Amino acid sequence: MIRVGPQDFDIGAEVRALTAGRTDIGAVVTFSGIVRDVPLELEHYPGMTEKELARIEAEAHRRWPLQASLILHRTGRLLPGDNIVLVIAASAHRQAAFEAASFLMDYLKTRAPFWKKEERNGEAHWVDARESDDEAMKKWE
Amino acid sequence: MKLLYFAWVKEKAGIAEEDVTLPAAISDVAGVIGWLKSRGENYALAFADLALIRCAVDQEHGDLATPVAGASEIAFFPPVTGG
Numbered sequence: 300m301i302r303v304g305p306q307d308f309d310i311g312a313e314v315r316a317l318t319a320g321r322t323d324i325g326a327v328v329t330f331s332g333i334v335r336d337v338p339l340e341l342e343h344y345p346g347m348t349e350k351e352l353a354r355i356e357a358e359a360h361r362r363w364p365l366q367a368s369l370i371l372h373r374t375g376r377l378l379p380g381d382n383i384v385l386v387i388a389a390s391a392h393r394q395a396a397f398e399a400a401s402f403l404m405d406y407l408k409t410r411a412p413f414w415k416k417e418e419r420n421g422e423a424h425w426v427d428a429r430e431s432d433d434e435a436m437k438k439w440e
Numbered sequence: 441m442k443l444l445y446f447a448w449v450k451e452k453a454g455i456a457e458e459d460v461t462l463p464a465a466i467s468d469v470a471g472v473i474g475w476l477k478s479r480g481e482n483y484a485l486a487f488a489d490l491a492l493i494r495c496a497v498d499q500e501h502g503d504l505a506t507p508v509a510g511a512s513e514i515a516f517f518p519p520v521t522g523g
Contacts, residue, residue, distance in 0.1 A: 332523055341522070342446060342447055343522070344444070344446055344496070344499075344515060344517070346499055347496055347499035347500075347515065350499050350500075351499075351501075372522060372523075383523075384522070384523050404523060407522060407523050408520075408522065408523040409520065410501065410520065411520060411522050411523070412446070412496070412515075412517060412520055412522075413520055413521065413522025413523070414446060414447035414517065414518065414520060414521050414522070415521045415522070416447070425447050425448045425518065425521075426521045427519075427521070428518070428519030428520065428521050429521075432523075
Protein backbone atom coordinates (compact mmCIF):
# COMPACT_ATOMS: atom_id res chain seq x y z
CA MET A 300 0.00 0.00 0.00
CA ILE A 301 1.20 3.50 -0.88
CA ARG A 302 0.26 6.76 0.78
CA VAL A 303 1.66 10.21 -0.02
CA GLY A 304 0.45 13.44 1.53
CA PRO A 305 0.79 16.03 4.28
CA GLN A 306 -0.94 14.03 7.06
CA ASP A 307 1.01 12.76 10.06
CA PHE A 308 0.93 9.05 10.93
CA ASP A 309 0.81 6.84 14.00
CA ILE A 310 3.10 3.83 13.69
CA GLY A 311 1.03 1.63 16.03
CA ALA A 312 -2.20 2.43 14.20
CA GLU A 313 -0.60 1.70 10.83
CA VAL A 314 0.76 -1.67 12.00
CA ARG A 315 -2.62 -2.61 13.48
CA ALA A 316 -4.41 -1.64 10.25
CA LEU A 317 -1.98 -3.67 8.16
CA THR A 318 -2.18 -6.81 10.29
CA ALA A 319 -5.84 -6.70 11.40
CA GLY A 320 -7.61 -10.02 10.85
CA ARG A 321 -4.46 -11.68 9.48
CA THR A 322 -3.18 -14.97 10.87
CA ASP A 323 -0.40 -15.47 8.31
CA ILE A 324 1.88 -12.65 9.52
CA GLY A 325 4.54 -13.59 12.03
CA ALA A 326 6.97 -10.69 11.63
CA VAL A 327 6.53 -6.95 11.19
CA VAL A 328 9.47 -4.61 10.62
CA THR A 329 8.88 -0.86 10.63
CA PHE A 330 11.23 1.94 9.69
CA SER A 331 10.26 5.51 10.41
CA GLY A 332 12.24 8.57 9.41
CA ILE A 333 12.10 11.78 11.45
CA VAL A 334 13.05 15.33 10.42
CA ARG A 335 16.39 16.21 11.97
CA ASP A 336 18.00 19.60 12.86
CA VAL A 337 16.10 22.10 10.72
CA PRO A 338 12.65 22.70 9.16
CA LEU A 339 12.20 21.51 5.62
CA GLU A 340 9.82 21.62 2.70
CA LEU A 341 9.13 18.39 0.82
CA GLU A 342 8.44 18.76 -2.90
CA HIS A 343 7.44 15.79 -5.03
CA TYR A 344 6.18 14.81 -8.47
CA PRO A 345 2.48 14.00 -8.03
CA GLY A 346 1.55 11.05 -10.19
CA MET A 347 5.05 9.71 -10.69
CA THR A 348 5.69 9.56 -6.93
CA GLU A 349 2.84 7.12 -6.37
CA LYS A 350 3.76 5.08 -9.46
CA GLU A 351 7.43 4.86 -8.52
CA LEU A 352 6.64 3.85 -4.93
CA ALA A 353 4.24 1.20 -6.26
CA ARG A 354 7.00 -0.11 -8.57
CA ILE A 355 9.43 -0.26 -5.62
CA GLU A 356 6.86 -2.06 -3.48
CA ALA A 357 6.07 -4.55 -6.26
CA GLU A 358 9.79 -5.28 -6.64
CA ALA A 359 10.07 -5.99 -2.89
CA HIS A 360 7.12 -8.41 -3.14
CA ARG A 361 8.83 -10.10 -6.09
CA ARG A 362 12.05 -10.61 -4.11
CA TRP A 363 10.68 -11.59 -0.69
CA PRO A 364 7.64 -13.53 0.55
CA LEU A 365 5.80 -10.54 2.00
CA GLN A 366 2.27 -10.79 3.36
CA ALA A 367 1.74 -7.03 3.46
CA SER A 368 3.61 -3.75 3.15
CA LEU A 369 3.14 -0.01 3.45
CA ILE A 370 5.14 2.93 2.16
CA LEU A 371 3.98 6.25 3.55
CA HIS A 372 5.74 9.54 2.77
CA ARG A 373 4.75 12.99 3.95
CA THR A 374 4.90 16.14 1.84
CA GLY A 375 4.87 19.88 2.51
CA ARG A 376 6.51 21.77 5.37
CA LEU A 377 7.83 19.67 8.25
CA LEU A 378 9.60 20.62 11.48
CA PRO A 379 12.45 18.91 13.40
CA GLY A 380 10.97 15.97 15.28
CA ASP A 381 8.14 15.48 12.78
CA ASN A 382 7.56 12.11 11.15
CA ILE A 383 8.54 12.11 7.48
CA VAL A 384 8.51 8.54 6.18
CA LEU A 385 7.20 5.15 7.27
CA VAL A 386 7.94 1.75 5.75
CA ILE A 387 6.34 -1.44 7.04
CA ALA A 388 7.19 -4.93 5.81
CA ALA A 389 5.19 -7.90 7.10
CA SER A 390 6.09 -11.51 6.48
CA ALA A 391 5.75 -14.95 8.03
CA HIS A 392 9.32 -14.79 9.34
CA ARG A 393 11.65 -11.98 10.38
CA GLN A 394 14.46 -12.27 7.82
CA ALA A 395 12.28 -11.40 4.83
CA ALA A 396 10.67 -8.53 6.74
CA PHE A 397 14.03 -7.05 7.83
CA GLU A 398 15.53 -7.29 4.37
CA ALA A 399 12.46 -6.00 2.54
CA ALA A 400 12.13 -2.97 4.83
CA SER A 401 15.78 -2.10 4.24
CA PHE A 402 15.38 -2.59 0.48
CA LEU A 403 12.26 -0.41 0.38
CA MET A 404 14.06 2.46 2.11
CA ASP A 405 17.22 2.18 -0.01
CA TYR A 406 15.16 2.26 -3.21
CA LEU A 407 12.89 5.03 -1.98
CA LYS A 408 15.93 7.17 -1.15
CA THR A 409 17.41 6.89 -4.62
CA ARG A 410 14.36 6.57 -6.91
CA ALA A 411 11.23 8.15 -5.42
CA PRO A 412 10.83 11.71 -6.79
CA PHE A 413 10.99 13.76 -3.58
CA TRP A 414 13.20 16.79 -2.97
CA LYS A 415 14.00 18.35 0.39
CA LYS A 416 14.52 22.08 0.81
CA GLU A 417 16.05 22.95 4.17
CA GLU A 418 15.73 26.20 6.08
CA ARG A 419 19.09 26.93 7.69
CA ASN A 420 20.01 30.28 9.29
CA GLY A 421 17.08 31.98 7.61
CA GLU A 422 18.05 30.69 4.16
CA ALA A 423 16.35 27.95 2.19
CA HIS A 424 18.49 25.61 0.10
CA TRP A 425 17.97 22.32 -1.73
CA VAL A 426 19.53 19.30 -0.10
CA ASP A 427 22.21 17.53 -2.17
CA ALA A 428 21.83 13.83 -2.90
CA ARG A 429 24.21 11.59 -0.96
CA GLU A 430 26.60 9.16 -2.61
CA SER A 431 26.17 6.82 0.36
CA ASP A 432 22.50 6.40 -0.64
CA ASP A 433 23.57 5.30 -4.14
CA GLU A 434 26.06 2.87 -2.59
CA ALA A 435 23.34 1.49 -0.30
CA MET A 436 21.12 0.78 -3.29
CA LYS A 437 23.86 -0.99 -5.26
CA LYS A 438 24.03 -3.85 -2.77
CA TRP A 439 20.56 -4.96 -3.95
CA GLU A 440 21.54 -5.20 -7.63
CA MET B 441 3.83 17.47 -24.96
CA LYS B 442 4.04 18.59 -21.35
CA LEU B 443 7.40 19.49 -19.80
CA LEU B 444 7.72 19.56 -16.01
CA TYR B 445 10.49 20.93 -13.83
CA PHE B 446 11.11 20.26 -10.14
CA ALA B 447 13.21 21.59 -7.24
CA TRP B 448 16.17 23.77 -8.27
CA VAL B 449 15.75 22.89 -11.94
CA LYS B 450 12.33 24.54 -11.70
CA GLU B 451 13.75 27.56 -9.87
CA LYS B 452 16.60 28.08 -12.32
CA ALA B 453 14.36 27.62 -15.34
CA GLY B 454 11.80 29.90 -13.71
CA ILE B 455 8.95 27.67 -14.77
CA ALA B 456 7.12 24.66 -13.26
CA GLU B 457 5.48 23.27 -16.39
CA GLU B 458 4.72 24.13 -19.98
CA ASP B 459 3.14 22.67 -23.09
CA VAL B 460 5.47 22.53 -26.07
CA THR B 461 5.63 21.13 -29.57
CA LEU B 462 9.06 19.65 -30.12
CA PRO B 463 10.81 20.05 -33.48
CA ALA B 464 10.35 16.80 -35.43
CA ALA B 465 14.10 16.12 -35.52
CA ILE B 466 14.31 15.63 -31.75
CA SER B 467 14.36 11.94 -30.86
CA ASP B 468 15.68 11.64 -27.32
CA VAL B 469 15.97 13.42 -23.97
CA ALA B 470 19.40 14.85 -24.87
CA GLY B 471 17.78 16.44 -27.91
CA VAL B 472 15.06 18.00 -25.79
CA ILE B 473 17.63 19.49 -23.41
CA GLY B 474 19.69 20.87 -26.30
CA TRP B 475 16.57 22.45 -27.77
CA LEU B 476 15.54 23.95 -24.40
CA LYS B 477 19.00 25.46 -23.89
CA SER B 478 18.67 27.23 -27.22
CA ARG B 479 15.36 28.77 -26.13
CA GLY B 480 16.71 30.99 -23.37
CA GLU B 481 19.29 31.86 -20.73
CA ASN B 482 17.07 30.43 -17.98
CA TYR B 483 17.17 26.97 -19.55
CA ALA B 484 20.90 27.26 -20.25
CA LEU B 485 21.35 27.99 -16.54
CA ALA B 486 19.10 25.14 -15.37
CA PHE B 487 20.80 22.60 -17.65
CA ALA B 488 24.38 23.89 -17.30
CA ASP B 489 25.60 20.73 -15.55
CA LEU B 490 24.00 17.63 -17.05
CA ALA B 491 25.65 15.40 -14.42
CA LEU B 492 23.14 16.85 -11.95
CA ILE B 493 20.05 16.45 -14.16
CA ARG B 494 17.71 13.49 -13.87
CA CYS B 495 14.65 12.92 -16.03
CA ALA B 496 11.48 10.90 -16.35
CA VAL B 497 9.58 10.16 -19.56
CA ASP B 498 5.89 9.49 -18.98
CA GLN B 499 6.58 9.20 -15.24
CA GLU B 500 9.31 6.56 -15.55
CA HIS B 501 12.98 7.23 -14.86
CA GLY B 502 14.95 7.77 -18.04
CA ASP B 503 18.33 9.09 -19.16
CA LEU B 504 19.75 11.25 -21.93
CA ALA B 505 19.28 8.47 -24.49
CA THR B 506 15.62 7.71 -23.65
CA PRO B 507 13.44 8.11 -26.76
CA VAL B 508 10.76 10.80 -26.58
CA ALA B 509 8.70 9.93 -29.67
CA GLY B 510 5.06 9.59 -28.64
CA ALA B 511 5.74 10.69 -25.04
CA SER B 512 3.15 12.93 -23.43
CA GLU B 513 5.16 14.11 -20.42
CA ILE B 514 8.86 14.70 -19.74
CA ALA B 515 10.11 15.84 -16.34
CA PHE B 516 13.50 17.25 -15.37
CA PHE B 517 14.79 17.34 -11.81
CA PRO B 518 17.88 17.01 -9.58
CA PRO B 519 18.88 13.70 -7.96
CA VAL B 520 16.13 12.82 -5.49
CA THR B 521 16.48 13.47 -1.76
CA GLY B 522 13.39 12.02 -0.08
CA GLY B 523 13.12 9.60 2.81
